[in-house]
Amino acid sequence: MAFWMGRGKALSFETDDVRLHSRPGFYGLYAVSWIALPALAVSLLFSIAHIFNLFTVPAPMLLATTLGLGSAGLWFALSHINANFRARQAVEKVMRGLLFTAAAISILTTIGIVLSVVFESVRFFKVIPIWDFITGTQWQPDTAFLIGAGRTNESVAPPLFGSLPIFAGTFMITLIAMLVAVPIGLFAAIYMSEYASHNARGHLKPMLEILAGIPTVVYGFFAAITISPLIVNIAHTFGLEADYTNALAPGLIMGIMIIPFISSLSDDVIRAVPQSLRDGSLALGTTKAETIRHIVLPAALPGIVSACLLAISRAIGETMIVVMAAGLRPNLTANPLEGMTTVTVKIVEALTGDQEFDSAFTLSAFALGLVLLIATLILNIISIMVVRKFRQQYE
Amino acid sequence: MNTSKVNIKDLKLWYGESEALHGIDIEFSEKRVTALIGPSGCGKSTLLRCLNRMNDRIPGCRIEGQILLDGDDIYAPEVDVVQLRTHVGMVFQKPNPFPKSIYENVAYAPRIHGLAGSGSDMDELVETALRRASIWKEVKDKLHTPGTALSGGQQQRLCIARTIAVQPNVILMDEPCSALDPIATAKIEELIDELKREFTIIMVTHSMQQAARISDQTAFFYMGDLIEFGETGTIFTQPEKQQTEDYITGRFG
């Protein structure tokens, strides 16, 4: 409505030989933005106030304020409109502002994540010394809720938050996953980019990418229901003892989940290696395999390394597979057939129960989250830098 | 006076359904420079790539006829393509040094083919190859810097050094100077003139002046046919065929 009013007023000027500065539609949009923005701002303000329980405005009053502000804006906008008014610039400024706000949300998200994790972690480290957290080998938080409830009892053993076994478990499962994913992913990428025909590649790549599209909860189910018993049985035939919550099953499945990350990214970087290098090498009388090993792969190495780093950060942050298939008990061992737990499992465990939010046990989830965040960011930044270097080499 | 090194007999080549070469007969003489000229898409590069079977890599590429290298058919079933390419080296249009050190660029192929052990043998081989490609003086103090850091002309000479390090009989050059400035071009041309004492050189070029400057023989291709082949002097002063005349005088299309 405001659009047509603004446009109409603008058009009325155009009759007497005056050329409008901007297209009529812009005057309409100008009016719209003057009616919508104040109204929106007010509603937002009130709803925020409502959420924080500062004060609640009755609905009719809210409506009235909104409408009032809106019409005031409209009147203001209409009074501004004349032939010389630069409506286009004004509207574009508003649009630009909107877009900028949207862009800023990504920053806010990061800040949100960092702050939420850091704040709670700080609270955690007030209770548990950071050094104990990093180097301790015992994770026995069961009594923490007592402290949280203020019932410090001498007879209760103090809770222990030594995260080393958790990190070890994470590392072990990630390692298993990478042992599966890197060779398979890399060789699959080599095959797709160097041996398969264009057509075959067009089919193979999406098929592999299905693996990345399967929800992790499904992988978790599959690992827990199908793979774990399988591993226990196989271990048994070899005379080995394996837990049903062994690290091997989630590791294997996680590896398979990660294959497409490595294969697709590596495929891209391998194909980015200029064809002329391959021709150059083949013309020297080298075999295809020699060309790939000595020329193509070294050239694509930074990209492949970065793909692997991304895959690692994916693996350590993966939650559902380990929650469903790995154990809950922190276990410092090198035997993949034993049950062990990971950072993400502990985060989920600490936050899904009906725990007091103040208990050190709950807060430990945020401390673990902080570690996870730092690890991922470091891996990601390294990988971005490596890729950038790779790009510079060939562009 | 000149012994024939490469002998092509009624060579036909198809890319899928389309015939790109319609029965080429040509003999390349040993230790001479032959230039293949002709408009784009005339089949000269295709022919060049047949000579070390780089066309094998292209799907749907089919060949009929014979290419004899010293009398042996290089398309015979028992021929190992990889070994063939050690005899017929190739230098490409765009300099394509490997992203390795200068030394490694040259040493790569000899090492794979077992032409020299490591250590002083290999050092010697690398130095000789670089010397013969007249780039030794420029790079001897920076053998272990990346080959990609050299200038375009130096890169191309490095690629030539890399090629001759395998001791081929024939060197194919696919527009080796088209990406280079005139001075770098002149250096490569001077180098080609040197190299023809040892190698049979077959080059594709789009610059007729270049063909005229450095080749001993010139072959003119048009639409997949060999139109005229002869001594460069003759081709450039009094070609027999009207098409050749039109092409080299710039009266085309």
Add this chain to the structure above:
Amino acid sequence: MNNSTQPNNFISDEKKLRQKRRERADSRFHWYGLTALGLALAFLVFFFVDIIGQAVPAFYQTEVKVNIHYVEAAKTNYNKAVDHKLRRVVSRAWLRTLPVYLKRHPELIGNNIKQWVPADSRVDQYIKQHNGHGLKSKYQRIVDAMAEEGRIRQVFNIRFFTSGDSKLPENAGIFSAAVGSIFTLLITMLIAVPIGVMTAIYLEEFSEDNHFTRIIEVNINNLAAIPSILYGLLGLAIFINFAGVPRSSALAGGLTLALMTLPIIIIATRAALQSVPSSIREAAFGLGASRWQTTWHHVLPLAMPGILTGSIIGLAQAMGETAPLLIVGMVAYVPDAPDNILEAATVLPAQIYTWAGESLRAYEERTAAAILVLLTVLLSLNGLAVYLRKHFERRW
């Protein structure tokens, strides 16, 4: 070294040995690649066969033909409606509906009707010959006898799609989870798509290359790599603890997933905008169009298929996500579909997670069935995205 060229030995015997070894290495390398690919694809096949094999029985429900005594006593004690020995054979979930049914149809009282009713989940599992069916041998004999009399049949399990979660497996379905998923996804879509697309437009078309822009760019790349569970922590700390959004609600889940999907959509949209050649922009600018007009009239329409594809893929990913929802409490037991976005809800993946943790054998096949449904939806979404990309793909 000698300066003469080597003799033509490409068919001679001299180097045969070395050559043979290299040839073998060559073909070995080829095989490594093929094996790797084969392994990955074999897993895919194994996975689907396994899941489908487990899921298919869940789409069938065993029914038994029994005498139902519509007696007054059944109004208060539904167990009275069937013979004592059949109490463990007939579904308790069905029996529980009897009192209400009787109150609505009092005319049935006193009748004794032989009819098909759903069987207990243990009977169901026993009939489907699954290990761990948990049916006592006493009942096994009864069921066997009934089967011989033709009083047992299998029908399509419509309840699986129409009912919500239940503690009785034969009555558990995905309906409430599906509704929860739709609510959550709607919120995610309404928030993530506009903001994501606007951010991408700002970064690609409007921003100058200054410090702030670069920070945003690096930041978005980082956000895309942050593990999803951390978004759960964010959601818990900001939306639930700080802003007071009800825990377990579709709003909390949707907001959390929206933040998680945002970088995916931004990156896809930017790629789509980047693929519009700058010549088009220059052409529009050359005609005197403003930056906004250029973007709105020329660039956006051309980038639309790419934006759509990216959004679909991002939403599909959000739909399959579980970890952050675990943290914001969307794994609660929710038997009824939520009515609005503030009510406790669950989503399909969370339902799968809950069922996977149940001990009864009957839940296992239902988990697989739910997975199959989820996978079908996700693969269709991805297929749609691939189709759109192929269909609208433009070569510049």
Add this chain to the structure above:
Amino acid sequence: MPQHTIKRFDEELDKLKELVLSMGGLVERAIGHAVKSMLDQDEALAKKTIERDKAINALEVQCDEMTRDILVRRQPAAGDLRFIMGIIKVVTDLERMGDLSAGIAEGTLRSLEHPPKEFSNLSTMGKKVQKQVNRTLNAFSRGDTELAMRVIEKDERIDVLYKRMYRELLTYMIEDPRDITASIILSNVAKNLERISDHATNISEMLIYIERGHDIRHVDHEAAAKLLSGEEI
């Protein structure tokens, strides 16, 4: 012959050919005027002819500049190359022919003090040489190698004519020593005409090289004819 891809090149070649032909035209006229001035003992015409030789020289310079330009900028090959090479030679020949005509005109001026009694065959010879030059230019403008071949063949007759005239003049000188000066002048004129004819022959030979690519400069006529007809087949 089809056009060059670069049209300017065609224009330049045409322009060059025009220039050479107009130079040839000037030369042809100069020969006619010079001979006429001698026969008529026309001092004014002789002076004019000498004066006009400068125009021919200027044209030569202009042609040289053009050929140099074309060589530098177009790097002609094959037929174009032969054409340019030919032009370089032809232009020199034409310039020499102009000089020789001027020489005849100077002879006229000198002969004014010693008027010859008898011009012997000078008139015939002049006409024949003029005809040769005219044929040469026609052949050149049309690229007519047959006509050029005829010019080459007919050069012998000019030689015969010159020798005959030379003997005649010698007889005069022996008969009457007072005639010696005049006869020497006349014999020089005849010599000049003979040389002009030689240059015309050169031009014709050049034309055959340009058109056919065969160098027939130092072979005898039959061999040359065979070479040409051999190619015709």
